[in-house]
Structures are given as C-alpha cells and as structure tokens.
Amino acid sequence: MNVLDLEEFNVIEGWDSEEYYKFVVEAKEPPVFCTLCGSFIEEGQHFKVHDKRPRTVADVDLRGKKVVIDIIQKRYKCPNCGDNFTEYFKSIERNDRVTQRLFKRMGEDSIKGKNTFKSIAEQHGVTDTTVKRAFWQHVDELYRGRVLIAPRVLGIDEVYLHEEGVHRKQPYAVFTDIENNEIIEFLAGNSKELVIDVIKQMKGYENIEIVAMDMNSGYRSAVKETIPDAYCVVDHFHVIQKANMRLNEIRAKIQNKLNKGEKKELYKVKWLITSNRENLDEEAIFRLDSELEKYERLHTAYWLKEGLRDVYKQKTKYDAFQQYFKWEQSFPPKGANEMRKVQKMIEKIKQEVFAYFDGRITNAYTESFNNVIKRIVRLGVGYSYDVLRAKILFGTKATEVKKLKDMNFNRIFNELARKSGKVIWTDPNSEYAENYSYRVNIDDLLQAMEEGEL
Numbered sequence: 342m343n344v345l346d347l348e349e350f351n352v353i354e355g356w357d358s359e360e361y362y363k364f365v366v367e368a369k370e371p372p373v374f375c376t377l378c379g380s381f382i383e384e385g386q387h388f389k390v391h392d393k394r395p396r397t398v399a400d401v402d403l404r405g406k407k408v409v410i411d412i413i414q415k416r417y418k419c420p421n422c423g424d425n426f427t428e429y430f431k432s433i434e435r436n437d438r439v440t441q442r443l444f445k446r447m448g449e450d451s452i453k454g455k456n457t458f459k460s461i462a463e464q465h466g467v468t469d470t471t472v473k474r475a476f477w478q479h480v481d482e483l484y485r486g487r488v489l490i491a492p493r494v495l496g497i498d499e500v501y502l503h504e505e506g507v508h509r510k511q512p513y514a515v516f517t518d519i520e521n522n523e524i525i526e527f528l529a530g531n532s533k534e535l536v537i538d539v540i541k542q543m544k545g546y547e548n549i550e551i552v553a554m555d556m557n558s559g560y561r562s563a564v565k566e567t568i569p570d571a572y573c574v575v576d577h578f579h580v581i582q583k584a585n586m587r588l589n590e591i592r593a594k595i596q597n598k599l600n601k602g603e604k605k606e607l608y609k610v611k612w613l614i615t616s617n618r619e620n621l622d623e624e625a626i627f628r629l630d631s632e633l634e635k636y637e638r639l640h641t642a643y644w645l646k647e648g649l650r651d652v653y654k655q656k657t658k659y660d661a662f663q664q665y666f667k668w669e670q671s672f673p674p675k676g677a678n679e680m681r682k683v684q685k686m687i688e689k690i691k692q693e694v695f696a697y698f699d700g701r702i703t704n705a706y707t708e709s710f711n712n713v714i715k716r717i718v719r720l721g722v723g724y725s726y727d728v729l730r731a732k733i734l735f736g737t738k739a740t741e742v743k744k745l746k747d748m749n750f751n752r753i754f755n756e757l758a759r760k761s762g763k764v765i766w767t768d769p770n771s772e773y774a775e776n777y778s779y780r781v782n783i784d785d786l787l788q789a790m791e792e793g794e795l
Contacts, residue, residue: 448479
C-alpha cells in the first residue's frame with residue numbers, strides 16, 4: 342500500500358511545500374478492455390500505447406495540507422474499433438479533476454448548512470461547479486433512502502423568506518419532530534392542502550398524538566381532517582406575540598402624534614414594552630413605568646398584556662382558566678380595542694390554547710429551527726429552493742437539547758408508578774436517597790418511555 346492508499350497507482354515521486362503535498366503517479370497495470378467499444382484484449386497481449394498525457398487531480402487533505410496528484414495518463418490504440426482511448430481509473434471521478442473519495446467528501450461537506458459551495462471549492466482548490474455536482478450526487482442518494490416517519494408530537498410552523506423576483510416574503514412550511522428535535526419536511530407554501538398532503542405522506546401518521554402550531558386556522562383544519570384524534574396545541578409564544586404586536590400598534594399610533602422629543606423618549610422604551618417584566622432590572626422598570634404613566638391607553642394595554650402572561654404562569658389548567666377569567670374581567674368598560682381583538686382571537690380557539698396546560702407542549706424547537714433556516718439563507722445568498730430544501734433536510738442538526746425540567750414530571754411519574762406497580766421516584770432527601778438517586782430515576786423514566794410504558 343502506498344502513502345496515497347490508492348491501489349491503482351504506483352507513486353513515482355512526491356514532495357511537499359508549505360501549502361500542499363504533490364505526488365506523481367502512474368497506473369500499476371495496463372488496461373484489459375477498451376473504454377470506447379468495450380472489447381477485451383486477448384490473454385497474454387497488451388494494448389499499444391499511443392501517447393501519454395498529464396492529468397492533475399485533487400485528493401482529500403493529508404495531515405492538514407491539500408494533496409495534488411499528477412497522473413501520467415496513457416492513451417491506447419484499440420485494434421478492434423481503431424480509436425484511441427484513455428485508461429480508466431475507478432478511484433478518479435470520471436468527469437472532474439478530483440478523486441472519488443474527495444468528490445464524496447465534498448458532497449457530504451457541502452450539504453452542511455454552515456458550508457457554501459464557494460467555501461468548499463476554495464478549501465480544495467476546485468471549481469464551484471465541481472462542488473455542485475458532488476452536492477447533487479450526494480443529495481440524490483439521500484432522497485432515494487428517505488422515508489417520512491410520523492412523530493408522536495408534530496410541530497408545524499412557517500418561515501417567511503425572500504424569493505427572487507418577488508417583492509414580499511413568501512411562506513415556507515416547516516414540519517418537525519418536537520420530541521426528538523428533528524426536521525421532517527420543508528416545503529414552499531403553507532396552505533391547508535399542502536399540510537394535509539405532508540401529513541398523509543408520513544408513515545404511521547394516524548398515530549400522531551399532539552400537534553403544536555401557531556394560530557393558523559388552516560393548520561388546525563388540516564389536522565382535524567387527517568388525524569381527528571390528535572390534540573391541537575396553540576403555542577403560548579404565539580398568543581403572547583399577538584398581544585405584543587397589538588401593544589406595538591398602540592405605541593406606534595401614539596408615537597406618530599407626538600413631537601420630536603416625546604417621540605424619541607417613547608421609542609427608547611420600545612423593547613421594554615414587549616419584554617417580560619420579570620426580566621427587567623429596577624432601572625429599566627422605572628424608565629418603562631415613567632413613560633407608560635404619560636399615556637393611559639398604552640398603560641392599560643401594557644398591563645393587559647402582562648395579565649395574559651400571568652395566565653401561563655399557572656401550574657394547573659384549572660388555575661389557568663381562573664386566571665384567564667380574571668384577565669377578561671380586568672378589561673376597562675371602554676377602550677382597549679386592540680387587546681380585545683386578542684381576547685376574541687383566543688375565544689375562537691380556546692380549547693387549543695388551553696391544551697398547552699395538559700402537557701405543556703411548546704413549538705419552541707420549530708421556532709428555533711426557523712432561525713437555523715434563516716442563517717442558511719444568509720450564508721448561501723442565491724441558493725435555489727431545491728438547494729435550500731436539501732441543506733435544511735439533510736444538513737442540519739438539533740439546535741436545542743431537550744430539557745427534562747420542562748416535562749410534566751408529576752403526571753409522568755404517577756402514571757409510571759401506576760402502570761409498573763413500583764416506586765420510581767423518591768425524594769432525594771428521604772431515607773431512600775441512597776438507593777434511588779435523582780440520576781438513576783431519570784434513566785428509569787427515559788427507559789420506560791422508550792419501551793412504551795408511558
């Protein structure tokens with residue numbers, strides 16, 4: 342075996358510079374068939390050499406340096422067809438100046454979201470076109486083996502992106518497996534018909550139990566039509582987001598009527614108005630409250646927004662309903678029309694909104710994945726839809742680690758104890774702490790969930 346680990350070649354000489362290694366090689370064995378007509382040479386005979394031509398190809402990096410291979414490639418005369426043919430090497434990509442293994446490596450690397458065709462080409466000293474060919478060969482292989490598997494908890498959302506020649510951003514549907522932090526599908530559009538089609542393509546879609554989504558009525562309708570027994574959960578982030586959007590509308594209307602100095606002061610607290618109050622320090626709260634006191638309409642809307650947030654701070658669904666009732670009663674007899682629109686919106690999908698408290702399922706992973714998509718778009722300016730879709734489906738990883746503390750432990754442990762007939766959870770401070778550590782119990786829990794006990 343030579344230093345290149347390419348069995349077809351003999352290394353004649355080699356040297357290295359600061360930037361790369363270079364090797365001169367030639368074929369170990371002469372060809373046994375014509376690559377043009379396919380005829381084989383008779384045993385004991387050889388094709389006659391017509392001429393020799395140098396061929397330079399790039400190979401995978403060696404010890405952190407680029408590798409350049411100069412092949413002394415021969416052309417032979419075929420006695421059967423009369424033409425001159427070039428010897429064939431199975432380790433060299435036929436239509437490019439790279440080895441097969443580098444071609445494969447570029448395909449694998451170019452699919453990753455952070456890599457662009459240009460960056461891969463510059464890394465290996467090849468053209469963008471070569472990288473694109475490697476990319477599509479790899480993508481075709483991945484698509485051939487792709488099967489959509491329905492998750493237990495499905496996330497549906499959309500991300501808006503610019504399309505060439507289109508003024509307004511266009512919607513792209515994103516489907517995720519929330520429990521396993523995996524992308525399932527990414528498609529242009531977000532219509533009800535598209536959602537139905539994607540769900541039906543998933544193997545075992547009838548077993549989907551929960552679907553997390555925003556307030557899009559088309560998503561709910563599509564889910565009820567395809568998997569009527571699944572729970573639809575409207576993500577709490579979107580509910581609060583609607584309140585913040587209305588709050589900003591009020592601020593903007595008030596701000597437009599102010600003089601220059603007052604406009605500037607109100608604009609300075611723009612981000613404070615939509616921030617979670619408990620995340621602000623004392624100085625920020627003082628600034629915010631001082632500005633809100635100047636504008637009664639904005640002050641009322643702000644505290645209605647915070648009151649809605651208090652609903653999501655409740656520990657049980659019953660408490661959340663009670664807090665929501667208090668929130669409704671806190672509306673003034675007149676005014677607060679923008680926030681009333683939020684209340685009416687919630688009333689239409691009250692069941693889906695409060696379904697959150699049954700298991701506290703959120704669409705946070707899908708939301709975070711939208712940011713991954715936008716980052717890929719920024720890195721690869723000019724990507725076509727097909728390239729973008731392939732990179733998203735095959736070149737991305739989970740962006741968040743599943744947080745056990747966000748799971749409804751009380752319900753899960755009680756259910757596990759009931760079904761198994763044994764105690765799984767114990768208080769770390771109890772007399773059994775030596776026998777049942779926190780870590781061991783988490784492992785037992787996860788194993789029980791994987792085995793379908795929960």
